Amino acid sequence: MKLDLREALRQHILVGDGAMGTYLYQMGFPVGISYEELNLLQPDVIMDVHRRYYEAGARIIETNTFSANREKLSKYGLEQDVEAINVAGVELARKAVGHDAYIVGAIGSIRAGKRKNVRTTKVKEDLRQQIEVLLGTDVDGLMLESFYDLEEMLLALKVIRKLGDIPVICQFATEGTGTTHDGFSLQEAFAKLQQAGADVVGFNCRSGPNGLLRSLERVAGMDAPLPFSVFPNAGTPDYVDGRFTYAATPQYFAETSLKFADLGARIIGGCCGTTPEHVAAIAEALQGYQPDATRVDLLQSSEAKAAVVSEAAADPQQGAAGQGADFAEPSIIDLVKQRHTVIVELDPPRDLDIERFMQGARALKDAHVDALTMADNSLAVTRMSNLALGYLVKEQTGLRPLIHIACRDRNMIGTQSHMMGLHALGIDHVLAVTGDPARFGDLPGSSSVYDLTSFEIIRMIKQLNEGIAFSGKTLKKKADFIVGAAFNPNVKYLEKAVQRLERKIEAGADYIMTQPVYNAELIEKIHEATKHLSIPIFIGIMPLASGGNATYLHNEVPGIQLSDEVRRRMGDLKGEEGRAAGVQIAKELLDTAMKYFNGIYLMTPFLSYDMTVQLTNYVWEKAGRSIPTCTH
Known part of the structure; x- marks a missing residue:
């Protein structure tokens, strides 16, 4: 039997x-x-x-x-x-x-x-x-x-x-x-x-x-x-x-x-x-x-x-310092615990000419920003690789690059390969984002990958810090990535957005960067809703360039909402007059933001870096220092 x-x-x-x-x-x-x-x-x-x-x-x-x-x-x-x-x-x-x-x-x-x-x-x-x-x-x-x-x-x-x-x-x-x-x-x-x-x-x-x-x-x-x-x-x-x-x-x-x-x-x-x-x-x-x-x-x-x-x-503890040791200065996490800290976003160009981008990077370096952040084909529009530009910024200006990593464009193989390349180049500050769907960008026939969610990409990047690859294999060394998460407070139910944020923190996020906010009252609400969180928040502020820019952002860009007052003030302003009004509104928002948050995240519109230079200087002046104590 x-x-x-x-x-x-x-x-x-x-x-x-x-x-x-x-x-x-x-x-x-x-x-x-x-x-x-x-x-x-x-x-x-x-x-x-x-x-x-x-x-x-x-x-x-x-x-x-x-x-x-x-x-x-x-x-x-x-x-x-x-x-x-x-x-x-x-x-x-x-x-x-x-x-x-x-x-x-x-x-x-x-x-x-x-x-x-x-x-x-x-x-x-x-x-x-x-x-x-x-x-x-x-x-x-x-x-x-x-x-x-x-x-x-x-x-x-x-x-x-x-x-x-x-x-x-x-x-x-x-x-x-x-x-x-x-x-x-x-x-x-x-x-x-x-x-x-x-x-x-x-x-x-x-x-x-x-x-x-x-x-x-x-x-x-x-x-x-x-x-x-x-x-x-x-x-x-x-x-x-x-x-x-x-x-x-x-x-x-x-x-x-x-x-x-x-x-x-x-x-x-x-x-x-x-x-x-x-x-x-x-x-x-x-x-x-x-x-x-x-x-x-x-x-x-x-x-x-x-x-x-x-x-x-081959203990991965060895070499845990990674390749990012070029920056002996504190990370932005350490800095923001001590003082107001400014991150400025500068969009990579949509063509092959990087001259104006590098001019902007150098100008922002002279303004003593703490990090220069570069989006990863934001709005699904094809731009130059932020990895390549991040390396050039680091090598040619000494500024700390902070690279966005979108789930949209790379499968798990490409994402890990990309992260390994960042580690090799000594770029250790990243922001994990979902990424806008490809069909809404300039190549609508391309595919959105989304192998990983924003929660998963955070967790798996932090896994690299343990010396473990996405597949589970040992990497012989540990990476040292500091991973940020995106937060959109421009929603009807802020409490639900904060709950989603808490999940990102559980996944391993080290800091938060918000979408641009155009309402002082909302900044106060964000503070109240997030003050229990254990990691720093960088409030996003993007100066408006014109009335048309304000109308477009409010009506067509996901995650951005302008108050009625801001849209009224921008009206039909154009050119220098429009940019001046946009900077003034941003300064007023900074007045409120700096009361509640040490982290400031400035976004540069249309490579008009003179606007974010002005706002960076305004932060230092308002903070009582013309030059930050820790510079790069």
């Missing part, structure tokens, strides 16, 4: 099957279709794949249901077929293999590492639907695979445990790092999964055998460990002559399967790029292998110990 899956894992190492999706691709099925729908359309093909893996030696057979949830199937108009596809997936696997095989229902991550792409309530609903269908079949267990975040994994596991006591295998997609995508160490994640009722924990996808071996080495010495499972990719895919190929050979899989077994793996199979030949090699290598029945997982190989020593030697 076949043992229960839990008992089988206590007595044996079980060989898992290999890839389904990439194997179907190798068989000629194109990318862009639902491979799960083939359970209904071409059941003989799916049964044949299961049979080949079984004949190769696999005794853990996954159902072809990895993406058979409502969210993923809806992309193909199949959201009404969740039950039919999942039921068929189990039936086909059961019919295709012998009675000594264990059929496990495959459940994939819905978010797939994109934490913001689906609401948590919907994730839970869709997971529950698929889980309930699979539990209504005769599966021997369930496999949660290719999950990136512990949060989603726990969500699925808790749903399963409320519905039954079936064996559950929990696998993270990893690249050999020591953390999940949501920042938990592997040891901590596995401990939480064990507490929540997991039977097996492990890894699949994203990495080949070497990467998953490193991950397993990190957790092999855990106290009271669960059995481990590993399903590596067949190396990194290559794109040759219009086809994806994988390099890792079956022989290589045979060799590494023994290493996995030595570290306590009780289920060893393959993921993307693997074939029945890879599985056959694993099965042959493990034939006759006898694990330590008392405590397999106490084993930690010499390679693992060497990895630990190597990591300790």
